[in-house]
Amino acid sequence: MRTVYVDNNATTQVAPEVFEAMKPFFHGLYGNPSSMHFKGGEVQKETVEAREKVADLIGASPDEIVFTSCGTESDNAAILGTLESYPEKRHIISTRVEHPAVLTLCKHLEKKGYRVTMLSVDRDGRLDLDELRAAISEDTSLVSIMYANNETGVVFPIEDIGQIVKSRGIPFHTDAVQAVGKIPLDMKKSTVDMLSLSGHKLHAPKGIGVLYIRKGTKFSPFLIGGHQEKGRRGGTENTPYIVGLGKACELASGHLEEENNRICFLRDKLERGLLERIPDTLVNGDREYRLPNTVSLSFEYVEGESILLLLSNLGICASSGSACTSGSLEPSHVLRAMGVPFTAAHGSIRFSLSIYNTEEDIDYILKQVPPIIERLRDISPFWRDYVKASSKK
Numbered sequence: 001m002r003t004v005y006v007d008n009n010a011t012t013q014v015a016p017e018v019f020e021a022m023k024p025f026f027h028g029l030y031g032n033p034s035s036m037h038f039k040g041g042e043v044q045k046e047t048v049e050a051r052e053k054v055a056d057l058i059g060a061s062p063d064e065i066v067f068t069s070c071g072t073e074s075d076n077a078a079i080l081g082t083l084e085s086y087p088e089k090r091h092i093i094s095t096r097v098e099h100p101a102v103l104t105l106c107k108h109l110e111k112k113g114y115r116v117t118m119l120s121v122d123r124d125g126r127l128d129l130d131e132l133r134a135a136i137s138e139d140t141s142l143v144s145i146m147y148a149n150n151e152t153g154v155v156f157p158i159e160d161i162g163q164i165v166k167s168r169g170i171p172f173h174t175d176a177v178q179a180v181g182k183i184p185l186d187m188k189k190s191t192v193d194m195l196s197l198s199g200h201k202l203h204a205p206k207g208i209g210v211l212y213i214r215k216g217t218k219f220s221p222f223l224i225g226g227h228q229e230k231g232r233r234g235g236t237e238n239t240p241y242i243v244g245l246g247k248a249c250e251l252a253s254g255h256l257e258e259e260n261n262r263i264c265f266l267r268d269k270l271e272r273g274l275l276e277r278i279p280d281t282l283v284n285g286d287r288e289y290r291l292p293n294t295v296s297l298s299f300e301y302v303e304g305e306s307i308l309l310l311l312s313n314l315g316i317c318a319s320s321g322s323a324c325t326s327g328s329l330e331p332s333h334v335l336r337a338m339g340v341p342f343t344a345a346h347g348s349i350r351f352s353l354s355i356y357n358t359e360e361d362i363d364y365i366l367k368q369v370p371p372i373i374e375r376l377r378d379i380s381p382f383w384r385d386y387v388k389a390s391s392k393k
């Protein structure tokens with residue numbers, strides 16, 4: 001059976017070049033970079049280079065890069081590390097559409113007595129910056145706002161947000177897990193103080209992430225232990241994965257343009273094709289400010305989980321809501337925050353592409369999806385009611 005993997009916001013396949021670069025670090029090059037002997041020296045050089053490659057991709061300096069175990073750890077470290085640095089301040093600002101790595105932590109902190117403001121979004125998933133301005137207070141310790149949404153691909157105006165936040169002297173963190181490797185970022189020109197990224201979203205393996213911390217940002221370590229990462233994150237460095245992430249960032253630096261153009265072309269062809277072929281289909285999220293690889297569509301009056309299963313039987317891997325929340329039949333918190341109507345939110349499917357997708361993949365999806373929706377609508381009581389009501393008009 002043909003496999004068409006269009007769930008790259010959930011995770012990506014490890015690039016063959018990344019895998020090759022990592023291999024020697026599991027046997028021959030197994031030293032601890034902190035060791036004084038030559039086995040330590042052998043891996044030190046490669047980890048230094050990997051740090052430079054990660055820094056290059058986001059326009060940072062290598063000593064602003066802290067390796068972590070995943071995007072979730074980076075988000076937790078940024079938020080908890082800042083709160084610890086400003087113990088007198090008890091207010092956090094974030095948004096209603098964050099990934100659970102931020103959202104669930106904020107809810108947890110709220111239970112512990114912090115005041116949390118969750119900014120709302122409009123029907124297109126956009127923020128109201130006046131709401132942000134109004135929310136900032138003397139007590140605000142941190143603003144944490146995602147760069148790009150994992151479900152809709154909507155990209156927030158991070159530099160405009162940063163201007164507002166920094167003008168009030170408040171630390172600014174962004175969860176850029178979905179943005180890094182897909183759109184160009186340059187921390188040299190940015191207002192961001194801290195940025196999270198995750199290896200497995202850009203063709204490195206799962207289990208490696210980064211927290212970028214701008215020089216001079218007040219930060220307390222989240223994992224307290226050894227002197228690794230200049231005392232900002234204890235734990236022996238995961239050298240094979242660090243080298244793998246370095247390679248993935250190097251590759252991403254080389255194909256960002258391709259990501260923006262070829263993938264965007266494929267995504268648009270897919271979106272246009274499905275809208276043309278399937279009536280009562282909506283696009284979720286701002287179509288202008290969006291990641292080039294993502295489209296979230298709602299096929300009204302059908303159940304997203306059923307679409308996913310039928311697609312999976314045909315070798316197509318997509319997602320309804322985010323991978324972390326699928327399995328529950330509740331519409332995702334992102335679509336609910338956007339006010340997507342019930343009949344549409346339930347039938348939402350996210351297609352997220354990568355450099356490995358081809359035009360044949362898109363043609364295959366365009367061929368397979370319409371009959372699936374037709375079949376499901378034929379047995380949907382909601383669709384029958386809708387058709388009956390429309391014919392009476």
Ligand code: PLP
Nearest residue numbers: 070071072099101150177178198
């Ligand atoms: N933030 C966003 C926006 C994500 O999409 C994800 C993963 O889907 C994460 C954070 C968590 O990253 P990780 O899986 O590396 O913990």
